Structure formats: C-alpha cells, structure tokens
Amino acid sequence: MAYCTQADLVTRMSETDLVRLTDHDGDGSVDASVAAAAIADAGGHIDSYLQVKYTVPLSPVPDVIRKRAAILSIYFLQLYRDSVTESMQKAFDAVDAWLKLAAAGKVALGISPKPAESPGAGGVRYDTQPRIFGRDEPL
Numbered sequence: 001m002a003y004c005t006q007a008d009l010v011t012r013m014s015e016t017d018l019v020r021l022t023d024h025d026g027d028g029s030v031d032a033s034v035a036a037a038a039i040a041d042a043g044g045h046i047d048s049y050l051q052v053k054y055t056v057p058l059s060p061v062p063d064v065i066r067k068r069a070a071i072l073s074i075y076f077l078q079l080y081r082d083s084v085t086e087s088m089q090k091a092f093d094a095v096d097a098w099l100k101l102a103a104a105g106k107v108a109l110g111i112s113p114k115p116a117e118s119p120g121a122g123g124v125r126y127d128t129q130p131r132i133f134g135r136d137e138p139l
Contacts, residue, residue, distance in 0.1 A: 001057035003043050003069035006035045009077075012070045021077040035073070038080070042072035049099040055114040062110045068095045 009018055015030070022034040046069060047056040058065060075092040078084045084092075101107045 001043065001059060001061075002036075002039045003046060003058070003061050004039055004066050004073060006030065006032065006039070008066060008070040009035060009039075009073055013074055018077075021074075021081055021083075034080070035077070038073040038076040039069070041076045042069045045072055046099060049103040050109075052103045053105055053113045054109070054111065058109075058111060064109060068098065071095050 006018075018035070019028065019030050022031040022038075023029065024031055024034055043057065046065060050056055050058070061069075071091050072095055075084065075088050078088055098107065102109060105113070
C-alpha cells in the first residue's frame with residue numbers, strides 16, 4: 001500500500017521538476033512507473049521503522065505519514081538520478097530521525113499501536129507421572 005500519491009509529490013515540487021526526475025525515456029512527461037517505484041521505496045522505508053510498534057501497512061494513512069512519504073519519495077527520485085541536493089539530504093535525515101522517534105513511541109501518529117504479545121504465550125508445559133517400572137523396581 002502506498003502512503004502517498006503522485007499528486008502528493010506535485011504538491012511538494014513543481015510538475016517540471018517531477019518530469020525532470022522521472023522522465024527516463026525522454027518523452028517530456030512524468031513516467032508514472034518511476035514515480036511509483038520511488039513511492040514504493042518510501043513506503044518500505046517507513047514500514048521498516050514502524051513495524052516494530054504498529055501493524056503495517058498503516059490504513060488509513062495518517063497525514064503525518066503522507067507528508068513524510070512524499071518527502072522520502074522525492075529523495076529517492078533524486079537518488080535515482082544521482083542528484084540529491086543538500087536541502088533534500090537534510091529533509092531525509094529529519095524524516096529518518098522522526099521515524100526513529102515514532103518507532104520508539106515518542107511521537108504520536110494518531111493511530112493505535114499493535115497489541116502486545118502476552119508474556120505467557122509460546123511456552124510448552126510438560127507434566128509426567130512418576131515411573132512405575134524401571135531397572136531398580138521389580139515387575
């Protein structure tokens with residue numbers, strides 16, 4: 001599940017810049033598959049942090065995640081073109097730091113965390129009766 005859309009990218013950057021970053025075939029338009037790959041990479045990056053505390057993919061997508069997914073998607077688009085700007089690197093680092101805080105439960109996403117596992121789950125109990133017959137005991 002994608003946390004942002006191509007339209008969310010356009011709200012964060014100009015259509016011209018989006019074309020410049022995604023137009024690998026040179027036809028002068030946004031290549032939707034390139035944009036979708038960056039959006040998927042951003043979602044995977046977000047999930048890698050949040051799966052510790054939340055059930056992923058998040059549904060519905062909180063606005064704080066949608067905004068950060070768009071920033072990450074633009075970062076990945078620049079990374080694909082080997083043209084990451086200093087300001088975008090700082091934005092990526094800020095989102096990464098925020099995701100660490102979210103995974104630690106120090107910032108609110110507006111959703112409930114996944115339920116904790118019960119402390120007694122997963123164990124096996126084995127009880128036996130005392131031996132009736134054996135080497136030291138007569139038949």
